[in-house]
Amino acid sequence: MAKLKVLVAGGGIGGITSVLALRKRGIEVQLFEQAAAFGMVGAGIQVSSNAAKILLKLGLGQALKEVATYPDGRDYRGWDTAERLYYTPLGQKAEAHFGSPYYAAHRAELLDVLLSGLGQHGFKLGSRIERVDQDDNGVSLTLTDGSKHHGDILIGGDGIHSTVRAQLFGKELPRFTGNVAWRGLVPAERVAHLNLGNLVNVWMGPNRSIVSYYVSAGKIYNWIGISRTKTEPARESWLAEGKIEDALAEYHGWNPIIRTIISETPRVLKQALYDREPLPEWQVNRIVLLGDAAHPMLPFYAQGGAQSIEDAYVLAGCIADGQDKPIEALARFVKLRLPRTAWMQGLARREEELYQTNDEAAIKARNERMRSNRIPETATFPPEQERLYGYNAEVELKKSA
Numbered sequence: 313m314a315k316l317k318v319l320v321a322g323g324g325i326g327g328i329t330s331v332l333a334l335r336k337r338g339i340e341v342q343l344f345e346q347a348a349a350f351g352m353v354g355a356g357i358q359v360s361s362n363a364a365k366i367l368l369k370l371g372l373g374q375a376l377k378e379v380a381t382y383p384d385g386r387d388y389r390g391w392d393t394a395e396r397l398y399y400t401p402l403g404q405k406a407e408a409h410f411g412s413p414y415y416a417a418h419r420a421e422l423l424d425v426l427l428s429g430l431g432q433h434g435f436k437l438g439s440r441i442e443r444v445d446q447d448d449n450g451v452s453l454t455l456t457d458g459s460k461h462h463g464d465i466l467i468g469g470d471g472i473h474s475t476v477r478a479q480l481f482g483k484e485l486p487r488f489t490g491n492v493a494w495r496g497l498v499p500a501e502r503v504a505h506l507n508l509g510n511l512v513n514v515w516m517g518p519n520r521s522i523v524s525y526y527v528s529a530g531k532i533y534n535w536i537g538i539s540r541t542k543t544e545p546a547r548e549s550w551l552a553e554g555k556i557e558d559a560l561a562e563y564h565g566w567n568p569i570i571r572t573i574i575s576e577t578p579r580v581l582k583q584a585l586y587d588r589e590p591l592p593e594w595q596v597n598r599i600v601l602l603g604d605a606a607h608p609m610l611p612f613y614a615q616g617g618a619q620s621i622e623d624a625y626v627l628a629g630c631i632a633d634g635q636d637k638p639i640e641a642l643a644r645f646v647k648l649r650l651p652r653t654a655w656m657q658g659l660a661r662r663e664e665e666l667y668q669t670n671d672e673a674a675i676k677a678r679n680e681r682m683r684s685n686r687i688p689e690t691a692t693f694p695p696e697q698e699r700l701y702g703y704n705a706e707v708e709l710k711k712s713a
């Protein structure tokens with residue numbers, strides 16, 4: 313059997329995990345990242361059980377455990393009184409139920425965990441891909457420095473503004489979702505008196521919400537506020553330093569816990585949020601998309617990164633199984649992954665409405681409905697969490713073999 317070489321565009325969560333998963337299956341792979349160094353925005357990220365299951369398989373379990381936190385549960389709370397409205401278990405209950413832990417981490421630390429598996433070779437930094445080409449025999453990518461690199465398959469893991477996607481399917485811009493994210497990291501000692509618990513706290517209010525949890529082995533408290541806005545930002549994407557006063561103004565009238573967390577934040581970042589309608593196709597012959605390049609989604613289910621990790625693992629399995637038929641291997645991957653991620657994209661949009669509705673009757677109905685599942689000892693996993701966190705990439709691969 314001829315030995316395949318895979319090229320990966322983009323060194324984000326999806327791109328790096330692709331390299332790790334392909335190498336594990338003995339496939340040669342080379343990654344190209346435009347930045348001069350691997351990096352991730354300073355903020356928290358939930359690593360849900362479905363994603364953690366894969367990172368464990370890739371041998372990163374211990375490294376992840378050392379830096380991450382292991383929340384006991386998720387509390388859904390009211391924006392004004394801070395009342396617990398709903399509770400879903402995490403911690404040992406989730407680990408036993410889904411077969412893998414649910415973590416929360418600082419993004420830089422998650423990146424370090426991934427890079428610990430990557431080592432010092434197999435990637436080129438400072439390598440911006442300008443174009444990709446293919447014929448019956450293989451693929452090539454051209455960097456902005458003019459150099460050309462050849463392989464058998466190309467994976468476009470180059471994020472929401474993907475060059476590969478634009479070239480394959482046209483330059484249609486992502487959709488501004490009408491939401492802006494505020495992100496802050498607070499030294500844990502500054503919020504210790506708030507007794508926030510070892511929980512993922514979801515605070516739901518009209519037109520805005522906040523999700524907050526400990527990261528960095530409990531040393532830092534992370535919060536992500538999302539608020540609706542009528543003004544679309546001038547540029548398609550931006551990630552800028554925000555002002556604490558503006559964040560406080562955004563959460564004016566909210567309970568003192570939230571206002572204290574924001575006031576104690578040394579620095580906030582502000583980011584416009586985009587997504588897309590599910591794409592009908594991710595593949596053109598030997599080139600395929602994954603992660604945000606294929607299915608960007610709102611962060612309400614904390615799943616964009618997790619879905620990139622699932623993609624990477626399933627794709628590596630398909631490529632390894634179909635080395636003599638690369639086009640069919642990529643088609644199998646798309647068939648396995650597109651329906652799940654399209655479902656997720658829709659779910660994340662619906663969750664935006666659930667968390668941030670401004671309609672008084674809808675808020676009352678939501679709260680009444682939620683109150684039925686708020687006792688930690690008896691709380692159950694809702695059906696969408698069963699489907700999300702219970703996903704087992706290995707089983708899905710076997711089923712489709």
Ligand SMILES: Cc1cc2nc3c(=O)[nH]c(=O)nc-3n(C[C@H](O)[C@H](O)[C@H](O)COP(=O)(O)OP(=O)(O)OC[C@H]3O[C@@H](n4cnc5c(N)ncnc54)[C@H](O)[C@@H]3O)c2cc1C
Binds near residue numbers: 347359
């Ligand atoms: C506020 C917020 C909170 C979130 N919270 C969570 C969470 O808790 N859990 C979770 O799982 N997900 C979360 N996400 C989603 C998650 O961050 C993304 O889905 C994930 O980072 C996507 O990974 P990716 O590798 O597909 O793309 P990216 O992380 O965007 O990586 C793409 C890479 O490609 C590179 N690149 C781009 N163009 C080129 C080019 N032409 N040539 C070479 N390189 C290129 C970029 O520099 C980048 O390194 C959140 C997102 C937001 C906005």
